[in-house]
Amino acid sequence: MxxxxxxxxxxxxxxxxxxxxxxxxxxxxxxxxxxxxxxxxxxxxxxxxxxxxxxxxxxxxxxxxxxxxRRDDLSDLMIDLVMGEIELPGSPSGDWRSDLTLLARQIRAAGLRHPWLIALLTGRPTLGPHLLRVHEFALGAFDGIGLDIDDITGFVGMLNDFIHSAIRREIGWLEEARRTGLDPERWKRDYMGPYVREVVESGAFPLFSRSVLDSRTAHLAPDDRFRHGLDRILDAIAALIPSLRSR
CATH class of the missing domain: 1.10.10.60 (Homeodomain-like)
Structure with missing residues (x-):
């Protein structure tokens, strides 16, 4: 059988x-x-x-x-237990940008507390009750502003992709710091600094050089870098909403 x-x-x-x-x-x-x-x-x-x-x-x-x-069952349970740490109002406030900013910062905090979470979340689909609560809140933030469900799910997916990618990158920096004993700033200055200066002085990569020397965002603290990226994603969504409403 x-x-x-x-x-x-x-x-x-x-x-x-x-x-x-x-x-x-x-x-x-x-x-x-x-x-x-x-x-x-x-x-x-x-x-x-x-x-x-x-x-x-x-x-x-x-x-x-x-x-x-099964092991997959344990993974689903672990994800959902951690998603239960995310504190959200019972329903969205009506200010979609404020609601999604709150949600994004909560997910980042959970991802940094539990560095294994994002790898599990992005590795396989799971629909535990706490994760469904979080997802429903994200969808609900866009509800009632004239978007169809395809646009809403697309925006939530785009936002999730940014949040997960940003957390993975930040965790990677933290793991590298633990492995080398250097914090990210010392790693940039002492380990990569001499080579980067050589590249800049060569003149072979002018746009890279500008990104190192002139970019403000390249030198932001992790919290500020996350908020800056999140704001740009939300700006892009805000710019698209009027045209999607008028279709």
């Missing part, structure tokens, strides 16, 4: 086990997931194996598969 097709973890009822005399206490998906998140935050996603989680909980790995059957 063919293997049964896997079912989304969100369609699988949670096990509830009561402890009794002489029995081990039962576990929960949330307990297992929180332990996985703590391990991934401290040691990286690869360390958050069922064996390691079971060790932290003082049980055997096989007992946890009754609660979380």
């Amino acid at each position: 063919a293997d049964e097709e896997p079912t989304s973890i969100w369609m699988q009822p949670e096990r509830h086990e009561r402890s009794g005399p002489g029995r081990r206490p039962g576990y929960s998906r949330e307990q297992i997931t929180r332990t996985a998140v703590q391990i991934a935050d401290a040691e990286g996603l690869e360390a958050a194996t069922m064996r390691r989680i079971a060790c932290e909980l003082g049980t055997g790995a096989m007992s946890l598969y009754r609660y979380v059957p």
Whole structure:
């Protein structure tokens, strides 16, 4: 008989086990997931194996598969637990730009707290309840301003692409700083600086040289760089909205 097709973890009822005399206490998906998140935050996603989680909980790995059957299920649960940290109003305010700025900054903060999150989010689709809440808020920010659903989903996708890319780049800088022991500014100045000066002095790459010497954004602090990029994305959306309404 063919293997049964896997079912989304969100369609699988949670096990509830009561402890009794002489029995081990039962576990929960949330307990297992929180332990996985703590391990991934401290040691990286690869360390958050069922064996390691079971060790932290003082049980055997096989007992946890009754609660979380597959590795993909654990990934979905980890994503959704972290998305639950994002604090949003119950509904959009009506100021789409303000709402999306709030959302973007919250996602960035979660991504920096949990450096493994963006790799999981962009690696496979998942639709847990907390992620759906966040996505519904993003879609709702554009609702009621005269856009069709294709335009709304396109703008939300474009915004997500920027947020995820910016977080990945920032995490890359932080990981490089940990690996080399140099903060980003020292890395630019001490490690790359001599070579960059040689390139600039060669005159072979004039636009690159201008981007190094004259660009204000190239030297922004991470928070300011993120906000600058976010503002440019939102500016582009604002510029498109009137023409899309009038189609």
